[in-house]
Amino acid sequence: MIGYGAIARAVHTGLRTDAQALIRQVLVRETRCAAIRQATGDDVGVISSVDALHTDTRFVLECAGHEAVRAYGAEILARGISLGIVSVGVLADDELHEALRRAAAGSGAQLVILPGAIGGTDAIAAAGPENLTMVTYTGRKPPMAWAGSPAEDQFDLAGITEPTVLFSGTAREAARQYPKNANVVATVALAGRGFDDTKVSLVADPGANGNTHEIAARGPLLDFSFTTGGRPLAANPRTSALTAMSAVRTLRNLTGTVVV
Ligand SMILES: NC(=O)C1=CN([C@@H]2O[C@H](COP(=O)(O)OP(=O)(O)OC[C@H]3O[C@@H](n4cnc5c(N)ncnc54)[C@H](O)[C@@H]3O)[C@@H](O)[C@H]2O)C=CC1
Numbered sequence: 230m231i232g233y234g235a236i237a238r239a240v241h242t243g244l245r246t247d248a249q250a251l252i253r254q255v256l257v258r259e260t261r262c263a264a265i266r267q268a269t270g271d272d273v274g275v276i277s278s279v280d281a282l283h284t285d286t287r288f289v290l291e292c293a294g295h296e297a298v299r300a301y302g303a304e305i306l307a308r309g310i311s312l313g314i315v316s317v318g319v320l321a322d323d324e325l326h327e328a329l330r331r332a333a334a335g336s337g338a339q340l341v342i343l344p345g346a347i348g349g350t351d352a353i354a355a356a357g358p359e360n361l362t363m364v365t366y367t368g369r370k371p372p373m374a375w376a377g378s379p380a381e382d383q384f385d386l387a388g389i390t391e392p393t394v395l396f397s398g399t400a401r402e403a404a405r406q407y408p409k410n411a412n413v414v415a416t417v418a419l420a421g422r423g424f425d426d427t428k429v430s431l432v433a434d435p436g437a438n439g440n441t442h443e444i445a446a447r448g449p450l451l452d453f454s455f456t457t458g459g460r461p462l463a464a465n466p467r468t469s470a471l472t473a474m475s476a477v478r479t480l481r482n483l484t485g486t487v488v489v
C-alpha cells in the first residue's frame with residue numbers, strides 16, 4: 230500500500246482480521262519511515278522505494294495522492310504488478326495516463342480505477358460512452374471540507390450560509406484544480422464520456438450531512454441517477470469513509486471465490 234494517511238490507516242484496520250487479503254508493506258517517503266514504523270506495528274514492512282517491494286507482490290494499492298501516482302505508478306506497472314488507485318484525478322494529465330497505460334500493456338499488469346467514495350460507476354461503465362448522451366456529477370460537502378482547495382482563495386468558506394457553487398466546468402478542470410476533492414469526478418469521467426464531456430459542479434453546502442455525490446446519466450439504454458451520501462473519515466473530513474472500504478473490497482475480490 231502506498232501512503233499511510235487517513236484512507237490507508239482505515240484500509241489497514243479493515244483488513245487486520247481478514248483471512249483473504251494482507252497488507253505486507255507500506256511505501257512512504259523516506260522522511261516518514263520512522264514515524265510510520267511506530268504507527269503500523271510489526272505486521273507490516275515500511276519501505277521508501279519500489280525496489281524494496283517483495284518480488285512476489287501481487288497488487289499495490291495507492292492511497293497517497295496524485296504525486297505518489299506520478300512518482301511510482303509506471304515503475305510498479307512496468308514490473309508486472311497491478312496497481313489500484315484512489316487518486317484517479319491525476320489521470321486528467323493525458324501524458325501520465327498514456328505512460329501508465331503503456332507500462333501496464335508492456336508487462337501485462339492492470340491499472341485498476343477504484344470506485345472510491347461513490348456508487349454507480351458500474352452502471353455507467355457497463356453502458357459505455359457509445360450508450361451515454363449525457364453524464365453530470367455534483368459534489369456537495371460542508372464548507373470547511375473545501376479548506377485547502379482553490380475555493381479557499383475565492384470564497385470565505387467559514388462565512389458560507391447557503392449552498393454555494395464553488396466550481397462549474399469539465400471533469401478535466403475539476404480533477405486538476407481539486408486534486409483532493411475531485412477524484413471521484415475522474416472516475417465518473419473514465420467510466421463514461423471522458424474528462425472533457427462530463428459536466429461537474431462542486432458545492433459548499435452548510436446543510437450537507439457528510440459528502441454527497443450525485444451522478445446523472447442518460448442514453449438509449451438507461452436513465453440513471455445515483456446519490457451517495459457518504460460519512461467522512463474522522464481522520465480527514467474531506468475524505469468519505471467509503472473510499473477505504475472500496476479499497477478493502479477491491480483487495481478482497483482479488484482472492485475471493487465469489488466476487489461481488
Ligand atoms: N477516489 C476517491 O474516492 C478518493 C480519493 N482520494 C485520494 O486519496 C488521497 C489520500 O487521501 P487521505 O488518505 O484522505 O489523505 P491523507 O492526507 O490523510 O493521507 C495521504 C498520505 O499519503 C502520504 N503521501 C503523500 N505523498 C506521498 C508519496 N509521494 N509517497 C508516499 N506517501 C505519500 C502522506 O504522507 C499521507 O500520509 C487524496 O489525496 C486523494 O488523491 C481521497 C478521497 C476520495
Ligand SMILES: O=C([O-])CC(=O)C(=O)O
Nearest residue numbers: 409410411412413468469
Ligand atoms: O471522499 C470523497 O468524498 C471524494 C473525494 O474527496 C475525492 O473524490 O477526491
